[in-house]
Amino acid sequence: MRIIVCIKQVPESPAFEIEGGLVRIKREGVPSVVNPLDLHALEAGLSVSRKHGGDVFAVSMGPPPCEEALREALAMGVDTAILLSDRRCAGSDTLATSYVLSQAIREIGTFDLVICGAQTIDSDTGQVGPQLAEELGIPHIAYVERIQSLTDHLIIERVCDGFLETVAVSLPALITVSKGLNRPRRPSFGGIQDAFASKTVQVWDLTRIKADPRLVGDDGSATWVKHLDPPHARKKGEVATGSARELANLIYQKLIDQNIIEER
Amino acid sequence: MKTKTAKGDDNKAKAAACRGVWVFADHRNYFQDRVTLQILAKGRDLARDLETEVGVVVLGHKVSEFVMEYVAHGADIVYLVEDERLAKYNVDIYTTVVCQLVEQYRPEVFLVGATDFGREFAPRVAKRLTTGLSADCVALEIDPAEKILLQTSPSFEGSVLATIVNPTARPQMATVRPGTFKERKHDYHRKARLIKPRIDWEDGASRMEVLKVRKQPHRGVDLREAPIVICGGRGMGGKKGFGLLGRLGKLLGAEVGATRPPVSEGWTESDRLIGQTGKAIRPRLLITCGTSGAVQYTTGIQNAEYIIAINKDPDALIFQTADFGAVGDAHQVLHHLMMRLEKETHG
Amino acid sequence: MDSRFVISAYHNYMVNGSLLAGFRLGEVREDRFFFEAFPIEPEDGRPQPLVSANLFDPSGGLVLRLDKSRTAGSHGLSKLRRTKSGFFIRSSEGKAMLSVRTFAFKNCYCTHIAGILCDEEGRPVASGDGETFRTRVDIPLIQPPHGV
Numbered sequence: 001m002r003i004i005v006c007i008k009q010v011p012e013s014p015a016f017e018i019e020g021g022l023v024r025i026k027r028e029g030v031p032s033v034v035n036p037l038d039l040h041a042l043e044a045g046l047s048v049s050r051k052h053g054g055d056v057f058a059v060s061m062g063p064p065p066c067e068e069a070l071r072e073a074l075a076m077g078v079d080t081a082i083l084l085s086d087r088r089c090a091g092s093d094t095l096a097t098s099y100v101l102s103q104a105i106r107e108i109g110t111f112d113l114v115i116c117g118a119q120t121i122d123s124d125t126g127q128v129g130p131q132l133a134e135e136l137g138i139p140h141i142a143y144v145e146r147i148q149s150l151t152d153h154l155i156i157e158r159v160c161d162g163f164l165e166t167v168a169v170s171l172p173a174l175i176t177v178s179k180g181l182n183r184p185r186r187p188s189f190g191g192i193q194d195a196f197a198s199k200t201v202q203v204w205d206l207t208r209i210k211a212d213p214r215l216v217g218d219d220g221s222a223t224w225v226k227h228l229d230p231p232h233a234r235k236k237g238e239v240a241t242g243s244a245r246e247l248a249n250l251i252y253q254k255l256i257d258q259n260i261i262e263e264r
Numbered sequence: 265m266k267t268k269t270a271k272g273d274d275n276k277a278k279a280a281a282c283r284g285v286w287v288f289a290d291h292r293n294y295f296q297d298r299v300t301l302q303i304l305a306k307g308r309d310l311a312r313d314l315e316t317e318v319g320v321v322v323l324g325h326k327v328s329e330f331v332m333e334y335v336a337h338g339a340d341i342v343y344l345v346e347d348e349r350l351a352k353y354n355v356d357i358y359t360t361v362v363c364q365l366v367e368q369y370r371p372e373v374f375l376v377g378a379t380d381f382g383r384e385f386a387p388r389v390a391k392r393l394t395t396g397l398s399a400d401c402v403a404l405e406i407d408p409a410e411k412i413l414l415q416t417s418p419s420f421e422g423s424v425l426a427t428i429v430n431p432t433a434r435p436q437m438a439t440v441r442p443g444t445f446k447e448r449k450h451d452y453h454r455k456a457r458l459i460k461p462r463i464d465w466e467d468g469a470s471r472m473e474v475l476k477v478r479k480q481p482h483r484g485v486d487l488r489e490a491p492i493v494i495c496g497g498r499g500m501g502g503k504k505g506f507g508l509l510g511r512l513g514k515l516l517g518a519e520v521g522a523t524r525p526p527v528s529e530g531w532t533e534s535d536r537l538i539g540q541t542g543k544a545i546r547p548r549l550l551i552t553c554g555t556s557g558a559v560q561y562t563t564g565i566q567n568a569e570y571i572i573a574i575n576k577d578p579d580a581l582i583f584q585t586a587d588f589g590a591v592g593d594a595h596q597v598l599h600h601l602m603m604r605l606e607k608e609t610h611g
Numbered sequence: 612m613d614s615r616f617v618i619s620a621y622h623n624y625m626v627n628g629s630l631l632a633g634f635r636l637g638e639v640r641e642d643r644f645f646f647e648a649f650p651i652e653p654e655d656g657r658p659q660p661l662v663s664a665n666l667f668d669p670s671g672g673l674v675l676r677l678d679k680s681r682t683a684g685s686h687g688l689s690k691l692r693r694t695k696s697g698f699f700i701r702s703s704e705g706k707a708m709l710s711v712r713t714f715a716f717k718n719c720y721c722t723h724i725a726g727i728l729c730d731e732e733g734r735p736v737a738s739g740d741g742e743t744f745r746t747r748v749d750i751p752l753i754q755p756p757h758g759v
Contacts, residue, residue: 251551329721456618
């Protein structure tokens with residue numbers, strides 16, 4: 001069994017600067033972490049391989065500092081870690097990112113299961129998983145909370161819009177995982193030693209994965225960010241006085257205005 | 265941004281030929297979940313700016329009632345695919361059907377509600393169509409000069425808003441956060457055109473099967489995920505006050521949180537704590553009652569979209585952060601509010 | 612080739628698996644089969660099917676003429692019974708021939724047709740079981756403007 005876990009290194013907390021009236025995301029000097037849901041994805045991969053045998057790959061697309069995230073994955077126990085790093089990937093939207101990841105996975109060879117976190121804390125889109133599955137031509141299922149069985153197909157439980165669904169998917173498949181799936185292990189001391197001593201993070205560029213540069217970065221993206229803005233500054237709003245009933249009626253109207261309740 | 269070559273001009277021509285604003289009908293939790301109606305309303309504005317019509321895409325089985333509801337709420341055209349194979353939501357088969365519709369009719373905009381299903385289904389559709397998709401949008405407008413969709417999507421858990429454009433790929437796709445737009449009133453006089461497209465069912469059989477579906481029993485929602493939160497502070501006075509908040513919460517479908525003093529006093533559990541040492545929340549609506557507005561609390565509520573505050577003290581700091589403040593006794597105001605809510609739902 | 616029809620937010624008839632605001636089967640002629648269902652607007656009060664038709668039996672005999680859901684001259688002893696939600700027609704032997712009923716949803720209505728419609732030569736031109744209503748493909752099914 002071969003399991004591939006896609007992870008992303010993200011800034012620990014958002015940091016912005018305003019330069020000439022424009023908002024820019026600050027990356028330098030901001031501590032980074034493995035995207036929290038990706039830890040659950042790694043844990044899922046490791047526990048599946050422990051139960052069914054096989055190896056676990058961790059793959060990440062990003063600039064060289066992202067190697068740190070992959071070392072953490074090695075310390076948790078994955079067998080192989082691969083960093084996809086190439087300047088030309090800068091500016092990739094999810095279309096381009098899913099293409100790059102798929103090329104890397106094709107380069108790895110056959111696989112049974114791809115696991116991703118349901119979304120990242122920075123871009124929040126939750127799109128890479130489904131788009132990667134589409135690029136690989138495999139089915140996907142999101143928000144997995146429980147893996148019920150894994151034989152020649154996969155049966156999972158997941159929660160979707162207030163419905164608890166049990167779904168069977170043919171393999172190979174891609175799943176995205178929610179917090180509720182498991183509790184990620186902490187890297188063991190031995191694991192950390194291994195991660196820095198004997199195991200290495202392989203670094204692959206676009207040439208190695210035979211990726212067409214026209215399909216990555218700006219060129220490979222269909223969308224561009226026109227500008228960034230801070231959320232609307234919290235201004236002091238109106239303050240009303242009156243009897244309790246009058247105030248309640250005013251609040252009731254606000255609930256209608258804010259689409260919380262329907263106007264009657 | 266690199267300039268595109270002849271391929272770019274070719275794409276521009278293809279883009280110009282696409283017409284129509286489409287909305288995907290997510291009807292599984294209708295009548296409670298109204299995101300499709302909200303997007304239809306905004307769709308009408310966008311379609312007017314683009315001088316085109318609003319189409320609603322309905323997949324399912326035995327969905328006549330929803331079709332008529334969508335006509336009443338603004339659809340000009342209904343693209344209906346009704347089949348037993350579509351009775352349960354299935355991202356694989358829904359993607360195949362919707363992509364066939366898009367290839368056949370070529371809309372310029374395609375909007376999907378950012379429900380759980382929408383957020384796993386729209387990306388797959390966008391990828392198969394090789395088009396751009398922005399997630400969980402909180403605003404949509406048509407750029408008056410370029411006549412393209414300006415998509416405002418939050419990043420970093422709402423700390424920054426990105427305005428995104430998709431100049432040439434079509435359709436321009438976005439998932440839309442529920443509650444962003446206001447639905448139009450139900451109009452019984454409206455008419456629409458119904459189109460029942462031919463579907464090639466052999467094109468990609470489904471690789472997944474939904475074996476069992478059941479409605480989740482209501483369990484405590486994590487405050488961080490709750491769309492509506494009611495928070496109580498010292499001014500709620502005790503456990504009884506929090507009981508009142510709980511009853512209001514049931515009426516509004518809201519979760520109840522607390523500041524540090526009620527938690528310390530044992531009026532409610534510690535997992536309800538909101539603030540610097542507790543949870544940071546980002547609901548659509550926060551009603552904060554009897555809370556003074558200390559900074560240890562307000563850092564946790566900065567990302568709430570709309571804040572209503574009730575406090576006896578007209579100088580309370582909380583009014584600096586709230587969008588609407590009511591100076592009064594929280595118990596009494598909430599009591600009247602609950603009576604009004606109960607009257608309107610049962611009257 | 613997809614099919615296109617006008618549908619209403621308020622009330623539709625169910626024909627060939629499709630909602631239709633109004634429709635007509637056949638051409639309106641004195642001695643020939645036709646079946647015309649008119650759109651219902653919110654001002655018309657609680658929706659009831661509004662049908663004009665020339666109805667024949669399997670032997671080709673004229674059974675009933677309907678003019679906006681009222682009988683306009685009848686033959687034999689077939690009876691038209693009106694109900695709160697529509698009407699039904701029994702043959703002189705008491706056999707159910709046609710039932711046209713409007714069902715209510717929360718905010719809208721849908722009319723279903725059950726029974727067999729025959730033309731002036733006694734051939735079946737349409738039939739329904741109350742859920743589905745199918746028309747013969749060679750009989751023209753149109754949506755007259757009906758001021759819609």
